[in-house]
Amino acid sequence: MRAWHLTLPLERGGPAPLAAQIARGLAGRIRSGALRPGARLPSSRLLARMLEVHRNTALAAYAELAAEGWITTHRARGTFVSRELPVVATRRLAPGPRPPAPRAHFELPPAPDPRAALPPPGTLQLLGGVPDPRLVPVAALARAYRRALRRAEHLSYGDPQGHPRLRAALSALLGEARGLAVAPEGILVTRGAQMALALAARALLPPGAAVAVEALGYRAAWEALRLAGARLVPVPLDERGLDVEELARRVRAERIRAVYLTPHHQYPTTVALAPGRRLALLELARRERLLVLEDDYDNEFHYQGRPLAPLASSDAGASVLYVGTLSKVLAPGLRIGFLAGAPDAIARATAHRYFLDRQGDLALEAAVAELLEEGEAQRHVWRTRRVYLGRRQALAAALRGALEGALSFREPPGGMALWCRVEGSLSADLWAGRALAAGVAVQPGRLFAFDGRARPWLRLGFGRHDEREIREAVRRLAGAMPPRSGSSRR
Numbered sequence: 001m002r003a004w005h006l007t008l009p010l011e012r013g014g015p016a017p018l019a020a021q022i023a024r025g026l027a028g029r030i031r032s033g034a035l036r037p038g039a040r041l042p043s044s045r046l047l048a049r050m051l052e053v054h055r056n057t058a059l060a061a062y063a064e065l066a067a068e069g070w071i072t073t074h075r076a077r078g079t080f081v082s083r084e085l086p087v088v089a090t091r092r093l094a095p096g097p098r099p100p101a102p103r104a105h106f107e108l109p110p111a112p113d114p115r116a117a118l119p120p121p122g123t124l125q126l127l128g129g130v131p132d133p134r135l136v137p138v139a140a141l142a143r144a145y146r147r148a149l150r151r152a153e154h155l156s157y158g159d160p161q162g163h164p165r166l167r168a169a170l171s172a173l174l175g176e177a178r179g180l181a182v183a184p185e186g187i188l189v190t191r192g193a194q195m196a197l198a199l200a201a202r203a204l205l206p207p208g209a210a211v212a213v214e215a216l217g218y219r220a221a222w223e224a225l226r227l228a229g230a231r232l233v234p235v236p237l238d239e240r241g242l243d244v245e246e247l248a249r250r251v252r253a254e255r256i257r258a259v260y261l262t263p264h265h266q267y268p269t270t271v272a273l274a275p276g277r278r279l280a281l282l283e284l285a286r287r288e289r290l291l292v293l294e295d296d297y298d299n300e301f302h303y304q305g306r307p308l309a310p311l312a313s314s315d316a317g318a319s320v321l322y323v324g325t326l327s328k329v330l331a332p333g334l335r336i337g338f339l340a341g342a343p344d345a346i347a348r349a350t351a352h353r354y355f356l357d358r359q360g361d362l363a364l365e366a367a368v369a370e371l372l373e374e375g376e377a378q379r380h381v382w383r384t385r386r387v388y389l390g391r392r393q394a395l396a397a398a399l400r401g402a403l404e405g406a407l408s409f410r411e412p413p414g415g416m417a418l419w420c421r422v423e424g425s426l427s428a429d430l431w432a433g434r435a436l437a438a439g440v441a442v443q444p445g446r447l448f449a450f451d452g453r454a455r456p457w458l459r460l461g462f463g464r465h466d467e468r469e470i471r472e473a474v475r476r477l478a479g480a481m482p483p484r485s486g487s488s489r490r
């Protein structure tokens, strides 16, 4: 047992000898499942110290348990709970997995299931927007992290707004790469874009506020907004992005306070918000005092021409809060994202961050700042951009070769996924289900639909796997194509 301490209620000076009390106490723990078959128990010396009894008392308790078959002792390896428990125990304790924990006795509110999104291990993942963790500059990151860990202040309480060095590095990066003039005081470092959205919603919107979202969009953001108490209002979009005229009508009719959108590579359709609509949205926000939550999640991966500037870069009215992430630049598992915008709004979000999570991993933040300051992160993006472009071409070629006619798509200028139209007589949902059974995870249009209805689209990501794996994934996808139906299933 590697526990810090073992406590058993002992009645000292009571009628039952201490050794017997200890033996009964431990047998009870084994019977209840708290101590599992095969679990290591403390040495008799340590047990005696933990329970403040004489060593001989501990030895006597163990001898009694061993005689009854509850525990086994190997001279060299130590003392363990028996893998074959006595009959009296096995009658009450089913062998195998731990008995289920009792269900909560209090009333539980409904909650979305975050695990539903994870495919089984070993599945090839053509999932939109998942970068390849094998490409991460691990050695450079590890060196920087090691250096950061040596500084005591990184292991203590620190700035809840994020390490000042990282905020300064992000401020410089946003200026250079996104034309965004935001000072370090206007940046809050968060654990991913996910936390940035959750904090913005909690800190800046009253409970029950109406928030407009793209009718085809990013469910994880919707759930964060909902869990913060927002009421979501879906607004349609087309090949020019969000329908801003329709948004304007809804703003008035439904007292909308905020809009969440992905204007650069719209998620999931990959289209860009048209220039006229961008200006109209900023003007609407200024006039109606809307909060615009701009999720700029994968602008770094743009292959043709320059990436479009974010809305925030031409937001004279300070309506936009920019949500950024290093999940694509470095790795999603690092959980580094940020919120950037008007310092008074950022201060509100920082207060919420403080009482929710106190602060981030300051050593990691300092390490990532170092990679940004030295240009390592930027070089990594340059290198991987070429890799991802190659993968996009590999995916497009494999799809054209194996699924011409069944899937049609336009290669988007950026991002990490293709948005593919599924031919009318094929069900995207059925196809995705069969593909998963064949070992490749893809996302059908329904997953992105606010109304939860089927859509004739598949989103196919090309970030996670190399070109050989992508071809294998497409082979599996083609093999899993469902039979065509007479009626068109949408």
Ligand SMILES: Cc1ncc(COP(=O)(O)O)c(C=O)c1O
Binding pocket: 128, 129, 130, 191, 192, 193, 194, 195, 218, 262, 267, 295, 297, 324, 325, 326, 327, 332, 336, 337
């Ligand atoms: C639309 C969108 N926003 C944000 C993110 C990044 O989220 P996070 O920074 O929480 O990893 C993703 C990742 O898939 C995304 O698709």
